[in-house]
Amino acid sequence: MRVLVTGSSGFVGGALVDHLRSRGVDVRGLSRKAAAGSLVGDLLDRPSLDAALAEFQPAVVVNLAAETDLKGAPKNGYRANTEGVSNLLDAVRSSRSVERVIWASSQLVCQPGVLPASDTDFDPVGGYGASKAEGERLVREADGAGRTWTIVRSTTIWGPGMSEHYLGILRLIQRGLYFHVGRKPLRKSYSYIENLTAQLATLIASPATSVHGRVFYLADSEPVELRAWADGFAQAFGRRIPTLPRPVAALLARVGDVMAAFGLRAPLTTARLRNMLTEYLYDTSPIEALHGPTRIDNAEGVRRTSAWLSSQSSSRASGSEADAPAA
Known part of the structure; x- marks a missing residue:
């Protein structure tokens, strides 16, 4: 079986290519920039897609390429x-070769927590969620x-190699600048990257009757409990996370709204606070019926991710020292 993965230069796409190769699958990536073992192509360039499919002749395509707003408005x-x-x-x-396509969408086609x-019950979040709902349609x-x-x-995808957008929380914890809001437990359906790629591999190999049109x-x-999840990282970094009462956090968020209105960078806004305090849990029984429970639990994921992040920080520090001018 040949598998083509679009968006292979991204976090999930690159991890999926590595996972499939480790299992002996004949896999190639497709990205807009040339890379070893990948094809060059762009979803907005139809001839490049035809050329890639004709050259590689994949039986399965996993479409992970997307434009997001994690770094501001997309170009x-x-x-x-x-x-x-x-x-x-x-x-x-x-x-003539493609038999199956897995189309990546997002939880944001519907409001988190709902x-x-x-x-086809859509209530998308922002332009990104609306575009993903349209893609599904x-x-x-x-x-x-x-x-x-x-x-x-x-959902939220985390683990070694994660993007800077999601790394922001972990870097705040690492620097001792993160705080809990209130003491109420908050559970969220997150995806550890190695669990996610294993689930995708299962969908690639499952009988068509089990996955078609679903x-x-x-x-x-195992959903994360946000306090315990963040505390796990804090312990790995030798930190302790303070708890901020909700009324105080709400007041700081309103101050942040004013700062943001004047174009200033605000550490906390009402929208961000609402996102932090929204619990969302999704039914994973359909994928577990095919794949079984995910293998790597939260504690092990935290251990692997904190070790990776610490090694990244050490590498950057070493690079800065090497680049510093001699006294």
Whole structure:
């Protein structure tokens, strides 16, 4: 079986390529920039997709390429999530080799903390969530270009190699600048990266009748309890996290709103506080019926991630010392 992974230069795409290679799968990545073992292609460039499929002749495509707003407004206005999906559908329809496509969506097609009544019950969060909901609609409307199709909705993904956006919390903990808000337990469905790639590998190999036309939330079997999760990192970094009463946090958030209105960088805003305090749990029983429970628990994930982050910090410190001018 040959597998093509779009967005292979990203966190999840790169991890999936590595995971599949470790299992002996003939896999190639597709990204906009040339890289060893990958093909060059862009979802917004239909001819490049046709060329990649014709050259590699994959049986399975995992579409992880997307435009996000993690670094501000996207350059192409989320076109990769809509127009790019249309282009890939057309390319798959014209391909003689592709039998199955896994389409990556997001939990943000519906408000966090609100369980949708059906797979098409959308209440998206922002432009990104709306673009992912539209991408799902396009896949359904085209019946996956006549191939076996599956939609996966990811949640917060963490682990070694995670993006700077999500690393922000861990760096605050590492520097002793993070605080808990209130003492109420908060559970969230997170995805440790090695568990996520294993789940994707299962969907690639499962019988078509088990996955065709279905939506799966991919998350760890064990939700994180946010206080315990953050405290695990704090312990690894030799820190202790203080607790801020909710009324005080709400007041600081309102001050942050004012700062943000004047273009100043605010450590806490009302929107960020609301996100921190929103509990969201998703039903992972559908993916567990195929894959079983996820293997790496939160404690082990924290251990591996904190070790990785500490090694990254040490490498940067060593690099800075090496670059410093001699006295």
